[in-house]
Amino acid sequence: MIRRLRVNSTISDEDAAALRALPSSVKQIPEGAAFVREGDRPTHCCVIMNGFAFRAKITESGKRQILSFHPAGDMPDLHGLLLERMDHDLAALSQARVAFIEHRHINKLLEARPTIARALWRETLVDAAIFREWIVNLGTRSAASRMAHLIAELRERLTAVGLAADDEFEFPVTQSELAEALGISAVHVNRVIQSFRASGVLDIQRNKVTLKDIEQLSKIGGFNDLYLHQQ
Amino acid sequence: MPIFKFDISGSRPFVDGNGTELASAEVAWEEAVRLVRDIEGFLEPGENWMLEVSQGDAAIFRITVISEDIRRT
Numbered sequence: 001m002i003r004r005l006r007v008n009s010t011i012s013d014e015d016a017a018a019l020r021a022l023p024s025s026v027k028q029i030p031e032g033a034a035f036v037r038e039g040d041r042p043t044h045c046c047v048i049m050n051g052f053a054f055r056a057k058i059t060e061s062g063k064r065q066i067l068s069f070h071p072a073g074d075m076p077d078l079h080g081l082l083l084e085r086m087d088h089d090l091a092a093l094s095q096a097r098v099a100f101i102e103h104r105h106i107n108k109l110l111e112a113r114p115t116i117a118r119a120l121w122r123e124t125l126v127d128a129a130i131f132r133e134w135i136v137n138l139g140t141r142s143a144a145s146r147m148a149h150l151i152a153e154l155r156e157r158l159t160a161v162g163l164a165a166d167d168e169f170e171f172p173v174t175q176s177e178l179a180e181a182l183g184i185s186a187v188h189v190n191r192v193i194q195s196f197r198a199s200g201v202l203d204i205q206r207n208k209v210t211l212k213d214i215e216q217l218s219k220i221g222g223f224n225d226l227y228l229h230q231q
Numbered sequence: 232m233p234i235f236k237f238d239i240s241g242s243r244p245f246v247d248g249n250g251t252e253l254a255s256a257e258v259a260w261e262e263a264v265r266l267v268r269d270i271e272g273f274l275e276p277g278e279n280w281m282l283e284v285s286q287g288d289a290a291i292f293r294i295t296v297i298s299e300d301i302r303r304t
Binding site: 142143186187188 | 266269
């Protein structure tokens with residue numbers, strides 16, 4: 001989490017120690033299980049310790065839209081600190097270890113340490129910037145470009161926290177989950193992956209993304225990392 | 232759950248090797264409609280293609296898209 005915060009903000013060793021000292025309870029969340037639900041009144045913030053989490057919303061017709069993916073280090077429900085009720089679900093993509101920190105402990109820390117308050121504020125701003133980028137992605141790009149953009153973004157975010165090698169990273173996602181994130185049919189996800197594999201851009205096998213031509217991937221996805229605001 | 236295959240023939244053919252597990256034929260139809268929306272973005276004037284949805288060995292739905300470039304005719 002500290003490594004994650006340092007991607008976007010400057011955190012002193014003292015602040016890092018204060019963050020480390022936060023009392024938390026760690027839970028193992030099974031694959032696919034929601035650990036915070038729409039309508040909940042959260043009393044804790046969570047930090048993904050390992051594995052992946054995702055945010056999702058289910059529509060009135062029962063369709064699910066995946067809103068974002070969260071690797072280790074992310075704190076995907078920081079806004080729960082100030083907004084009373086959850087407006088979406090938070091679930092584990094693969095089996096994940098998640099640390100839960102009581103709001104009162106975080107609030108105390110924020111009052112004592114303005115640098116941390118600024119860093120967490122920045123986190124929620126970058127979070128919103130990523131959502132803006134996803135709107136552009138889903139609203140304007142072809143299916144292949146959407147997927148390329150998502151993969152390029154994940155690579156950038158994972159590299160920043162040391163979770164991606166040059167040409168591969170873990171991403172335990174199914175084709176139907178990719179379809180739910182990209183707003184395309186699962187069959188078409190399969191077609192797009194096949195065409196990426198055939199043209200030597202990338203491959204997604206169960207749980208792992210292999211990148212073969214990163215430059216081409218960024219070009220197809222129209223990816224520009226400005227919105228990630230990494231320092 | 233039954234397995235449905237979504238094969239595309241025509242200008243940009245696609246053979247659905249493994250198929251997709253779906254709850255029912257109704258869900259397969261919804262998937263077919265979404266797939267048509269995804270691939271119509273590539274349609275060029277004068278191209279035709281057909282999506283055939285099959286369950287087991289039997290085709291159950293077919294969607295055909297025909298486009299014409301009137302300027303050439």
